[in-house]
Structure formats: C-alpha cells, structure tokens
Amino acid sequence: MTRPQTDRLVMKFGGTSMGDLERIRRAARIVAAEVRAGKSVAVVVSAMAGKTNELVAWTDGTGKSTAANAMTDDEYDVVVASGEQVTSGLLALTLRNMGFNARSWMGWQIPILTDDAHGRARIEDVPGDVLGAAVDSGEIAIVPGFQGVTRGGRITTLGRGGSDTSAVAVAAALQCPCDIYTDVDGVYTTDPRIVPKARRLEKVSYEEMLEMASLGAKVLQTRSVELAMAKQVPVRVLSSFIEPDADGVLPESSGTLICDEDEIVEKRIVSGVTMSRDEARITLLGLTDRVDAPADVFTRLAEAGVNVDMIVQSQARTPGSVNLTFTTGRRDAERAEALMTSAQAEVGFEEIRVDQDVAKISVVGVGMRSHAGVAQTMFRALADKGIKFQAISTSEIKISVLIEDAYAELAVRALHSAYGLETV
Amino acid sequence: MTRPQTDRLVMKFGGTSMGDLERIRRAARIVAAEVRAGKSVAVVVSAMAGKTNELVAWTDGTGKSTAANAMTDDEYDVVVASGEQVTSGLLALTLRNMGFNARSWMGWQIPILTDDAHGRARIEDVPGDVLGAAVDSGEIAIVPGFQGVTRGGRITTLGRGGSDTSAVAVAAALQCPCDIYTDVDGVYTTDPRIVPKARRLEKVSYEEMLEMASLGAKVLQTRSVELAMAKQVPVRVLSSFIEPDADGVLPESSGTLICDEDEIVEKRIVSGVTMSRDEARITLLGLTDRVDAPADVFTRLAEAGVNVDMIVQSQARTPGSVNLTFTTGRRDAERAEALMTSAQAEVGFEEIRVDQDVAKISVVGVGMRSHAGVAQTMFRALADKGIKFQAISTSEIKISVLIEDAYAELAVRALHSAYGLETV
Numbered sequence: 001m002t003r004p005q006t007d008r009l010v011m012k013f014g015g016t017s018m019g020d021l022e023r024i025r026r027a028a029r030i031v032a033a034e035v036r037a038g039k040s041v042a043v044v045v046s047a048m049a050g051k052t053n054e055l056v057a058w059t060d061g062t063g064k065s066t067a068a069n070a071m072t073d074d075e076y077d078v079v080v081a082s083g084e085q086v087t088s089g090l091l092a093l094t095l096r097n098m099g100f101n102a103r104s105w106m107g108w109q110i111p112i113l114t115d116d117a118h119g120r121a122r123i124e125d126v127p128g129d130v131l132g133a134a135v136d137s138g139e140i141a142i143v144p145g146f147q148g149v150t151r152g153g154r155i156t157t158l159g160r161g162g163s164d165t166s167a168v169a170v171a172a173a174l175q176c177p178c179d180i181y182t183d184v185d186g187v188y189t190t191d192p193r194i195v196p197k198a199r200r201l202e203k204v205s206y207e208e209m210l211e212m213a214s215l216g217a218k219v220l221q222t223r224s225v226e227l228a229m230a231k232q233v234p235v236r237v238l239s240s241f242i243e244p245d246a247d248g249v250l251p252e253s254s255g256t257l258i259c260d261e262d263e264i265v266e267k268r269i270v271s272g273v274t275m276s277r278d279e280a281r282i283t284l285l286g287l288t289d290r291v292d293a294p295a296d297v298f299t300r301l302a303e304a305g306v307n308v309d310m311i312v313q314s315q316a317r318t319p320g321s322v323n324l325t326f327t328t329g330r331r332d333a334e335r336a337e338a339l340m341t342s343a344q345a346e347v348g349f350e351e352i353r354v355d356q357d358v359a360k361i362s363v364v365g366v367g368m369r370s371h372a373g374v375a376q377t378m379f380r381a382l383a384d385k386g387i388k389f390q391a392i393s394t395s396e397i398k399i400s401v402l403i404e405d406a407y408a409e410l411a412v413r414a415l416h417s418a419y420g421l422e423t424v
Numbered sequence: 425m426t427r428p429q430t431d432r433l434v435m436k437f438g439g440t441s442m443g444d445l446e447r448i449r450r451a452a453r454i455v456a457a458e459v460r461a462g463k464s465v466a467v468v469v470s471a472m473a474g475k476t477n478e479l480v481a482w483t484d485g486t487g488k489s490t491a492a493n494a495m496t497d498d499e500y501d502v503v504v505a506s507g508e509q510v511t512s513g514l515l516a517l518t519l520r521n522m523g524f525n526a527r528s529w530m531g532w533q534i535p536i537l538t539d540d541a542h543g544r545a546r547i548e549d550v551p552g553d554v555l556g557a558a559v560d561s562g563e564i565a566i567v568p569g570f571q572g573v574t575r576g577g578r579i580t581t582l583g584r585g586g587s588d589t590s591a592v593a594v595a596a597a598l599q600c601p602c603d604i605y606t607d608v609d610g611v612y613t614t615d616p617r618i619v620p621k622a623r624r625l626e627k628v629s630y631e632e633m634l635e636m637a638s639l640g641a642k643v644l645q646t647r648s649v650e651l652a653m654a655k656q657v658p659v660r661v662l663s664s665f666i667e668p669d670a671d672g673v674l675p676e677s678s679g680t681l682i683c684d685e686d687e688i689v690e691k692r693i694v695s696g697v698t699m700s701r702d703e704a705r706i707t708l709l710g711l712t713d714r715v716d717a718p719a720d721v722f723t724r725l726a727e728a729g730v731n732v733d734m735i736v737q738s739q740a741r742t743p744g745s746v747n748l749t750f751t752t753g754r755r756d757a758e759r760a761e762a763l764m765t766s767a768q769a770e771v772g773f774e775e776i777r778v779d780q781d782v783a784k785i786s787v788v789g790v791g792m793r794s795h796a797g798v799a800q801t802m803f804r805a806l807a808d809k810g811i812k813f814q815a816i817s818t819s820e821i822k823i824s825v826l827i828e829d830a831y832a833e834l835a836v837r838a839l840h841s842a843y844g845l846e847t848v
Contacts, residue, residue: 021486024486025486055510061445062449062514062521063518063520073517075513075514075520075528076513077513078516078528079509079510079513079514079517082506082510085503085505085506085509086479086482089483089502089506090482090503092502093497093500093503096497096499097486097487102499103499104502106502106579109578153533155530
C-alpha cells in the first residue's frame, strides 16, 4: 500500500467488546462516531467472549477424537466460525436500529480467501473492490473476524487471535488504516500491573511490536503485526471503554500507533520491557563433546515440533564433555524431556535437568541498532539487585535474559527504571 | 418425482434430537444404521433445542426495533441461521469420529435457493446434482435445515418449523423418501394425552395430514406437507428415541407414512380427531341486513391480515338485521375487535362480542368423499354427551365444529369412540 485512502477506516472489536448486547451497543456508538466524522467504515468483529471456547468444547465432545484432531478438521471450522457470524449480524442490526446503513459480509461473501489448513488457515487474498465500493457508498460493512473460505468454497478459521489478522487483511484490501479496539488503551513500556508508572507509547514500530507480541505482551496477535508490516498498514490500539460525547464525537485520539520506524521521529533506545513466564530451562549435563552433538539434539527436538529459544553451551566438569542448556515453552518441556530421555544412549549425555522456575525478561527498542551500551545498562541494573542470569539471547532490537522466576517482577522494575521509561 | 431412487434417503432430526452431544451421538447411530443397511443418506438438522429462541432474543435486543421488524431483516437471518450451522458441523464430526465419511453442506453451498422474504423465505430451487453425486459416492451429506440463500448470495431463513420443509425439499431434489425423526413415534388418531387408546396410523394421505397439521396436530409443519404432496415425496414420521441393536440394525420400521391417497389400500372414513384451542369467536349483533354487509366486514379483516375460519349468519331479533359470527386465531382476536369497533358506524352493527372460551374439534378422513352419514355420526355423538355446537365448517375430507372450550376433551373422546378409532 503506497498511499492510504484516508477517508476509509477499518475498526476491529474483540470478544470482550462484543460480550453482550450492551457492549455491542457501545461498539456501535463508537462506529457511529467515526461515520459521523466522515469515515467510510468496515468493522471486523470477534465472537462474544467465551463463545468460541464453548463451540470448541462441543467439537471436542463429538467422539473419541482428541482436541488436536478436531482442531484441524474442516467441520470444526463450520462449527467455530458461527460465533463471529452471530456478532456480525447483531452489530449490523444494532447500527440499523440507530439509523445507519449497515450489512454483514461473511468470509465467503467477500470472499476472504485462505489456504485449506483448517483451524489455522492463512489468508491468501482479500479482494477490495466490492467491499471498497460498499463502504464508499456509505454502507458500514461488518466482517466476521477469524473466518475465511477456501477456493473450493469451504469455511475456514485462522486460529486463535485470528480476528486481529482479519482486520489488518481487510485494511490492506481497503488500503486504509486499522483501529483495534481492545480492553487496554494502548501498548505500554511494560505491564502496568508490575510497574504502575509504566507509560503508554504513542508510537511503536512494527519490528518492536513484533518482538513485544512474541515476548509476552498480549496486546496483538503476532501474525497480525507481521501482516501489517508487510502491507504497511498503520494499526492503532485503542480502548473500547470510551464513549462519544453528547455530540457523538469521540474523545481525543489516544492509544498507540503501530507504524513504520521511519514515522517515529524521536527514537528511543529502549521502548519496552517484557516478561514471559511461559519458559522452561532444560540442561543436558555431560554431553559428549562431539562436534555434531548439539545438532543431533536440536534436530530431534525440531522433528518433534519443539521450539527451542535460548541456547547456552558450557564446559562440563567431566573432561571431553559439555553442558548444553536450552529453553522451550512450558507446554513443550515435558515432551522435550521424554524425547531426550528416550534417546539418552544415542545422543550420549549423563543427566537431564528441567527447571520451570524461570522467566525471560527482555528489553526491546529499535534504537539499539545505533546505540552501544544497552547490554551493559541491563547487566548493571540486574547485578545491582543481585539478580543472576542463566542465559542471554539477542536480536538486532532486543536483549533477553533468563532468570529465576521469583525475581521476574523485580527485574522488570529495575530495567524499566534503568532505561528511564517512567512517566515523567 | 416419478420414481424415487430407493437407495437414497433423507433423514431429518429436530431440535430435541440435536439438543446436546449425547443426543447428537444417538442421531448419528441411527444415521449409521441406515448407511450400513446400504442407503445413500443426506441428513437435515435443526438447531439445538432452545438455541433459535436465544438467537432471536438477541436480535430483539439490538435496539428499539420491534421483534416484528427484526424478524423480516436480512441480518436477523445471518444471526439465526447460525444455530443449524453448529449442529451440522457437530453431527458431521460425530459421524467422522465413528469412522464414516461425512461433511456439512451449508444452504449457500448446495445452494438451497430461496426468495428474499427474509425470516419467512420460500424455497425456489434445490439443485440435486452435486448433492446427489456426493451421497451416491458414499458421503453422508449433512444439511442445516431452516436456512437458504438468495440468488444475490444473502443468507435467508424459512420461518419457524422450516427444517421439515428443508428436509422435504432436499428429498425432492434427491428424488427419494424423507424420514422425519421427532419426539413422537408417528401420527395418531388423536392426542394420546386425551385418549390413551389413540392408535398410531400406519399410513395417512397428504390431504389428511394437511388438514391435521393446520388443525392442531403439531407433528409436521404445514408447508412441508404441501411441498411433499406437490413433489410426491413419501414422508415417514418416526421416533428419534430408538437405538440400533448390537449389530447396528434399527428396530422394525414403525412410525407413520405420509403418502398419496392411492397408496392407502384400506381407506378409513375418518382417520383422526383433532382439537384446536387457538380459536376466538367474534359476533357482530344486529348487523344491517345489506347484501354487501358481510363482504364489507371480511374485506376489512382481510386487509388487516386477519384470517377468518368459520362463518355463521343468523337472523337477529331486530327486524332488518342479522347476527354475523366468525372465528379467528386467538392472536388476531383483539386486533379484529379493535378494527370492527372503530368501523362500527360505517359497517353498521349494534354490538360486538368476543368469546375466547371456544375450541374447534374436527374429524378428518379421505373416506368422507365417498361415504354419507359422517356428519350425522358426529352430531349424534356430541348430542349424546350434551355438547352444543356454535358453528360448523366442512371441507371435502373434514368436518369441524366450534364448541365451548370446557367440553373439548370430552368431545374428542366421544368422537374418537363414535368413529371406532380405538386400539383393538
């Protein structure tokens, strides 16, 4: 997208904002305010909060299949996609009853074309012509998030959190920005429940948001940020707990804009501190010091679908052997342990240890690219509080450390302060 | 349809039979038994019992519109059609988990083409080629009842009870019979709660079923019987409370077959006795005896959409005037009264009386066409119990009388006995 059509706007409301009729009416009032302000609007909606879980539970109960089986089934998608169909119709009715021209557009009507990986489909194409003409004519187009259709005409779903991705894809098709209304009012320098002085970021780059999304800041689904970056869709994260004033005007634009790095004039070295407790540390003690031993270990894990994040290798006490430490998500730890234990003789190690009492703390910022001393600040701040780190990993715009879980909040507070992220 | 393809079969399960996962599994076992017996099966399903009411209540809650407004709205259909989508997917998943080849076919996928009278659409066309090829290939096709799609690609619903009509339309498209599984095990000579000795009819003609359906026997939706008669689809009404035996074979075919009159060898004079309490009697006393006065009355009622059933005119005490009595459904009575009262001067009558304490008792039977004395038996039986009738109406195969509501059950029992309908 080279030039956004600024009079068009995609607005997305999540499950909490669609939770009951009163909340749907509030969302409708927010939509109405944008329409009155002259925008041509498409709205992407989630299912009512809790509804998707209920539908998934029903599919799980259809027989002896495991949830995993049902999840990749085309009929699973038929069932689960119904939740967004309901909220689409209800929002359209609500807007009509307020005197607006609105209609719903199912995934198969637009169509939102996806591949046929049912339960976790990827959007391949969203034609913007018909939908664009509809919104330009003054109609509010309501689009169910999370759902699409294959070229063969079967219903698909995008996987959990897919509605954010739907919204960005529709915005890309309409060549316009995307406002994501959610239950937080933006992206913060860190979790305000841990650091009350955490500051809302006015702007954050796609790259930073990607690191934050995948590191545990649960504001936006990672894929939606990837798509926004690829299609250069400006995304704003806004609170849905707002009300237009008596004249139907929304309060002054707030939230956080996720945009290209170039559009952020005042670049910070560090934009945010994130924390993830979904970590487990696995150590293979006394691994034979063959040159291909680590490759052997990680090939086995990869083939079993276990994602490995940080890796540290150190000399072991036994001569001719090393200790290999790596981290995985907590869900995968048990599987990784079983896999390694069963291959102990082939791989060749003395002992395996699994530690779930770990947390990953990261600092993220595009400014790191051009600034030295970022890591030193981090290590100094942690050392000052007596916090040891067990592993480090870095990217161009991120430094992560693995620490003992009990120190996680302390570490976040220390780093937030060390990088001067507090509200002034 | 000239020759049914006897290896194909449409099976329909109502909301009670789809009420929860255990009931869906039972329906799946019944479907499986027919497939094992060599049938090529399409299944039409309703939404889970109570679900459609919940969805309708939500649409009612979307704003200041009345329920009647929302009911005729295309977005109402988007919301309400989702209930059958869910049960279609769940039944398909259940059958797959039992090892069968099954898939759902939404109304827009087949397509079940309807007009665009949203909320009460009529089916215009159901192409049988793709669906027929699917079932002939051994796939169990699951079709959501109640829903269709316009030629413009918008979702429609058929109105309450529409799933029966969907099932018959699919059977007509597949040129095969239709088994309707419900919570009763067939059509009875009368309501067994009133007459414990009521007998299940093995066969009943389309014409008789139509009269019974519209007279208060709530087994099948009237439109589905009309369609079955027009397309000559044999329809069986069966209980869904059955279980295949250890070998997966269904118990000996029971239920009631609704078919062409010619296929019923042993014709009964009277097949059933029905009772309807949804009646109100309205009397205009002292109506001016103009030749066009009744026409004036009924034109006004028809224009207001009030359906009039029985009509009786008698001489009034005042010379030059008559008393005009007619019946309407209870819902319409208040409206009819208001309409007449506001037009009292123009129409010219002295007084209006409305009586809701009435019931309509009917005897139905194709044998009436060729037998005299049916009415006499009725009047004699009612007179013997001291029951007076307030109005009579007849058709070729039906006689109805309006009586005081308190006598309704007594009248049904007397007539059931007088026509020899008891179990031997």
